[in-house]
Amino acid sequence: xxxxxxxxxxxxxxxxxxxNEKLMLQxxxxxxxxxxxPRFFCIECHSQxxxxxxxxxxxxxxxxxxxxxxxxxxxxxxVPYTLALIELKEGVRMMSTIVDDxxxxxxxxxxxxxxxxxxxxxxxFKKHGDGSRxxxxxxxxxx
Ligand SMILES: [Zn+2]
Numbered sequence: 001x002x003x004x005x006x007x008x009x010x011x012x013x014x015x016x017x018x019x020n021e022k023l024m025l026q027x028x029x030x031x032x033x034x035x036x037x038p039r040f041f042c043i044e045c046h047s048q049x050x051x052x053x054x055x056x057x058x059x060x061x062x063x064x065x066x067x068x069x070x071x072x073x074x075x076x077x078x079v080p081y082t083l084a085l086i087e088l089k090e091g092v093r094m095m096s097t098i099v100d101d102x103x104x105x106x107x108x109x110x111x112x113x114x115x116x117x118x119x120x121x122x123x124x125f126k127k128h129g130d131g132s133r134x135x136x137x138x139x140x141x142x143x
Contacts, residue, residue: 002074004120010038013052018121021113023055025090036092057111058128059088061103084109086125099126 007015014037017024027034028042029049041048064084070076082098086109099112108128113121 002116003072004116005122010040014038015120017052017054018113018123019119021121023057023111023123024052025055025088025092026050027053034090034092036088036094053090055111056089057123059086059094059109059125061085061098061105061107061109062087062093063105064098064103084125094123097122097124099124103127 025034025036030047031045033044062085066080068080070079084098086094109125110128111123112126115121
């Protein structure tokens with residue numbers, strides 16, 4: 001069994017949204033700062049007036065690393081896999097797994113959701129424009 005994300009009061013809304021294949025970010029209503037991961041306050045102005053906005057789910061690979069040695073037994077079948085820092089179009093960076101074999105820095109990626117069980121879906125990223133576009137991303141971008 002893989003370690004699952006710890007769902008806290010701050011991140012509850014976020015994980016509820018991923019169940020519906022939505023990637024949500026927090027937006028400060030005081031200074032308009034957008035942030036990830038979820039917190040109780042804005043990291044720019046410390047306001048607690050935060051809204052949720054839906055991310056377009058697209059961005060680019062800021063940096064990445066290929067994991068060749070499983071961090072624990074649960075990941076043995078997954079290695080090698082690519083862990084990347086994704087810079088979303090909204091400007092925030094998010095650590096996630098890339099489902100493609102080969103990527104490079106600057107590659108355009110889009111979110112896909114992997115169902116872990118009924119109560120949890122994990123956002124992962126795949127290369128954008130590889131011919132097998134996810135319908136959920138089309139919907140999110142209004143295409
Ligand atoms: Zn703020």
